[in-house]
Amino acid sequence: MPSPSAQTAVPPGLLRFSVLGPLTVHRDDRTLSLGPLKQRVVLATLLGSANSPVTVDALTDAVWQDEPPRTARKNLQVYISALRALLADDDRDRPRLAHTGGGYVLRVAEDELDLLRFRSLVRAAEGQEPRTAARLLRQALDLWQGPPLGDDLRQSPRLTEEAERLELHHLSAYESWAEAELELGGAAAVVEGLRDLVERHPLRERLRSAWMCALSGSGRQAEALAAYDDYRQLLARELGLDPGGAMAARYRMILAGDGRSGAGGAARPPAAVSSGAGSSTALPPDLVDFTGHGEELGALMDLLEADGAGRTVLLSGPAGAGKTALAVRAAHLLGDRFPDGRLCVSLRDADGRTRPLPTVLAELGERTGRIGLSGPEAWREWLAEHRVLVILDDVPDERAVRPLLPCGGRGRMLLTARGQLGGLAPVHRVCVPPLGTAESMQLLAGLVGRSRVRADREAALRIVRACGGSPLAVRVSGMRLAVLRHVPLREFADRLTDPAGALDELASGDVSVRQWLAHGWEALPEEWGRDTGRLAAGTGEGPFGLTEAAEALGCDERHAVRKVEALIDAGMVTSPCGEVTAHAAQYELPHLIRMYVRGSGLGIPVPASG
Numbered sequence: 001m002p003s004p005s006a007q008t009a010v011p012p013g014l015l016r017f018s019v020l021g022p023l024t025v026h027r028d029d030r031t032l033s034l035g036p037l038k039q040r041v042v043l044a045t046l047l048g049s050a051n052s053p054v055t056v057d058a059l060t061d062a063v064w065q066d067e068p069p070r071t072a073r074k075n076l077q078v079y080i081s082a083l084r085a086l087l088a089d090d091d092r093d094r095p096r097l098a099h100t101g102g103g104y105v106l107r108v109a110e111d112e113l114d115l116l117r118f119r120s121l122v123r124a125a126e127g128q129e130p131r132t133a134a135r136l137l138r139q140a141l142d143l144w145q146g147p148p149l150g151d152d153l154r155q156s157p158r159l160t161e162e163a164e165r166l167e168l169h170h171l172s173a174y175e176s177w178a179e180a181e182l183e184l185g186g187a188a189a190v191v192e193g194l195r196d197l198v199e200r201h202p203l204r205e206r207l208r209s210a211w212m213c214a215l216s217g218s219g220r221q222a223e224a225l226a227a228y229d230d231y232r233q234l235l236a237r238e239l240g241l242d243p244g245g246a247m248a249a250r251y252r253m254i255l256a257g258d259g260r261s262g263a264g265g266a267a268r269p270p271a272a273v274s275s276g277a278g279s280s281t282a283l284p285p286d287l288v289d290f291t292g293h294g295e296e297l298g299a300l301m302d303l304l305e306a307d308g309a310g311r312t313v314l315l316s317g318p319a320g321a322g323k324t325a326l327a328v329r330a331a332h333l334l335g336d337r338f339p340d341g342r343l344c345v346s347l348r349d350a351d352g353r354t355r356p357l358p359t360v361l362a363e364l365g366e367r368t369g370r371i372g373l374s375g376p377e378a379w380r381e382w383l384a385e386h387r388v389l390v391i392l393d394d395v396p397d398e399r400a401v402r403p404l405l406p407c408g409g410r411g412r413m414l415l416t417a418r419g420q421l422g423g424l425a426p427v428h429r430v431c432v433p434p435l436g437t438a439e440s441m442q443l444l445a446g447l448v449g450r451s452r453v454r455a456d457r458e459a460a461l462r463i464v465r466a467c468g469g470s471p472l473a474v475r476v477s478g479m480r481l482a483v484l485r486h487v488p489l490r491e492f493a494d495r496l497t498d499p500a501g502a503l504d505e506l507a508s509g510d511v512s513v514r515q516w517l518a519h520g521w522e523a524l525p526e527e528w529g530r531d532t533g534r535l536a537a538g539t540g541e542g543p544f545g546l547t548e549a550a551e552a553l554g555c556d557e558r559h560a561v562r563k564v565e566a567l568i569d570a571g572m573v574t575s576p577c578g579e580v581t582a583h584a585a586q587y588e589l590p591h592l593i594r595m596y597v598r599g600s601g602l603g604i605p606v607p608a609s610g
Helices: 037-048 056-063 072-086 114-125 130-141 157-183 187-200 205-217 221-239 245-255 294-305 323-333 357-368 376-385 398-404 437-448 450-455 457-466 471-483 489-496 513-522 526-538 546-553 557-570 591-599
Strands: 015-018 024-027 097-099 103-106 312-316 342-346 389-393 412-417 428-431
Touching (some): 037 056, 037 103, 037 157, 056 072, 056 103, 056 157, 114 157, 130 157, 157 205, 157 437, 205 437, 221 245, 245 294, 294 312, 323 342, 323 389, 323 412, 342 357, 357 398, 437 450, 450 457, 450 489, 471 489, 471 591, 513 591, 526 546, 526 557, 526 591, 546 557
Parallel strands (some): 312 412, 312 428, 342 389
Antiparallel strands (some): 097 103
């Protein structure tokens, strides 16, 4: 039986918990003694999930790294009892440390726990202009007192993973703060701190890019170029990869003598939304771990900011490519460019069916304060008079969106669609490609913990490659592995290589890649679905040419061109960038679509003739 902390309860007073550094608890100005190691592990685990239930199994896993003793449940009860006494928890109606159906919950107010305060400040910085964002993020960073949870608690693998997640959140906040300072011309204020972090996290591209900007903005162009070259060599040596598109674009800008210190393009910090009369902001939250697509984000923001009446931009790419996340990211970053508001409305319902135009108009009217819009003409008139950014998400076809597009004026429209919507004009198109391997690895590591990825990098590479560069698939894999902490990465990678069961693994909670793909598939015309299935069955992994397509489709090349180009327009096949003849082109089925077709038994080859 363990010995609980011998400290007696002290009179009630202001409690302050800290995990952003060594684990500490203060009552007023007095530091409390937290007892033996296992008792501190229990407290740290509860604080890591403050105000949410933690199961007994999770606490057991945190406290005992190997096989727990037969008395584990009883031991936990002793630690809980000691913590209640330590915290003077005698409120019977609403105890601070309460027993739930299958575990315990520690109730903590935001001003009592530094972690909650940190998260609140980071959220408050989102959507603010650079000066306000920099101030709020600096306040958040000042809460940190050292490595989270200290060294002793990292004997628990569960708390090691928690500490690594916290460090990633700290790193992300620091990057956002540095980018805001760079936007304000404060390169000299951030350059040395960025250098120290780059030395500790040499493969983090966003950090390295900010450091390059700071060096360049401080008049140290040669060092900025050298920082890029060091990173390029490091990536090639460690992962066999090249820097991402945004990083390469930053290098070319500095090489060309552009000495602006602002992060620019993809690295611009969030900007403010006007709170003036008539402004409306109805956006999904921005992803704090948004990864990759820096080049596309920069191009998208340039198009939306450029002069030109009634500009419409289309983000196209297959299901799971990250189109919506990219659109929402751009909208958050461009807040001060659209003082009359930003909003996002989906053109499909939860089951993937096209929403009727009157339903969409009613939602647009509600979001913009124009209840009872009389029709598309009234909507376009309002859009022309207001500097707004409207995201119409998951557009099924041209007919669903054409009546809503601007006919000139101040408004901007951003569409996302799996297909190319070739019947719309004039529309500026940005294709969303798969994530690179390095970007996929960064996203996975942020979800499952960098130490877990470092421990089996080969398996992590197999996982992201099995996801085919789809941010959705990588994110769902990471979410699933974050829950299944006992499953080795190697075992999960093996599961993803089984064509029959891979899609079953890409599900976490209520997020299912199979269901996501099924909605798009059901909306396809029967002929296009049949042709996609034949291409999946009749072509190998990777690109295929026109001759292979014709053989798989059971037709001559002239008809095969038309079928393949129809599937390109539908977003079921990707085509090469740049001009190339149909006979020389190399086409490709997006990885998730090929996986869905094969895993669902839809890949039926053309029957042999004769």
